[in-house]
Amino acid sequence: MERNEKLERLAPLLREVLAVLGEDPEREGLRRTPERWADALLTYTQGMQQDAGDPLGVIFKLDDDDSPAESDDMILVDHIQFVSTCEHHIAPFRGMVHIAYIPNPEQRVVTGLSKLSRVVSVFARRLQLQERMTQQIASAIDEHLHPQGVIVVVQGVHYCMIQRGVEQRESTTTTTARRGAFLTKPQLEAKFQEYLRLRMATQL
Numbered sequence: 001m002e003r004n005e006k007l008e009r010l011a012p013l014l015r016e017v018l019a020v021l022g023e024d025p026e027r028e029g030l031r032r033t034p035e036r037w038a039d040a041l042l043t044y045t046q047g048m049q050q051d052a053g054d055p056l057g058v059i060f061k062l063d064d065d066d067s068p069a070e071s072d073d074m075i076l077v078d079h080i081q082f083v084s085t086c087e088h089h090i091a092p093f094r095g096m097v098h099i100a101y102i103p104n105p106e107q108r109v110v111t112g113l114s115k116l117s118r119v120v121s122v123f124a125r126r127l128q129l130q131e132r133m134t135q136q137i138a139s140a141i142d143e144h145l146h147p148q149g150v151i152v153v154v155q156g157v158h159y160c161m162i163q164r165g166v167e168q169r170e171s172t173t174t175t176t177a178r179r180g181a182f183l184t185k186p187q188l189e190a191k192f193q194e195y196l197r198l199r200m201a202t203q204l
């Protein structure tokens with residue numbers, strides 16, 4: 001379905017929601033709200049029409065000199081911001097994603113660093129669960145780059161908790177997904193955490 005057709009179908013439904021809430025959808029401040037709300041909903045979920053393979057299709061090959069074949073050296077990109085939508089309450093949750101992967105020793109394939117943040121946004125702009133988003137990001141990197149291993153850590157703040165009065169303003173949710181060597185070599189995760197701590201202590 002085209003975006004315009006979706007907007008046309010959504011707007012009257014959302015106008016009805018406003019009416020059921022006891023609002024007057026015709027009052028000045030709300031008159032265009034159903035259209036704006038519909039447009040916003042389509043933006044929040046536009047990742048549903050996107051494939052993580054697109055950004056990850058752009059890969060680079062390392063020269064033999066760039067990384068020794070038997071290396072466990074990881075590439076870490078931290079503090080990738082995201083905003084997503086909780087599928088249980090249609091409320092936003094936002095936070096940070098930290099990703100590390102160890103390139104495949106035979107293929108020596110790496111991705112552009114900005115591509116990782118695009119992968120995050122492809123999965124964030126959907127009706128989501130933080131746990132699932134974490135796994136999807138790890139799987140996409142695993143499937144497209146075939147790394148030795150990948151770890152994804154997501155820290156999220158959920159407005160469905162804050163706004164509904166559960167009053168957990170300070171609490172964050174942390175989820176982790178591991179693939180490959182990160183499942184079998186716990187020292188890699190220790191190294192990853194050490195780099196993250198180092199990053200937090202460094203002003204760049």
Ligand code: ZN
Nearest residue numbers: 086088089160
């Ligand atoms: Zn929720």
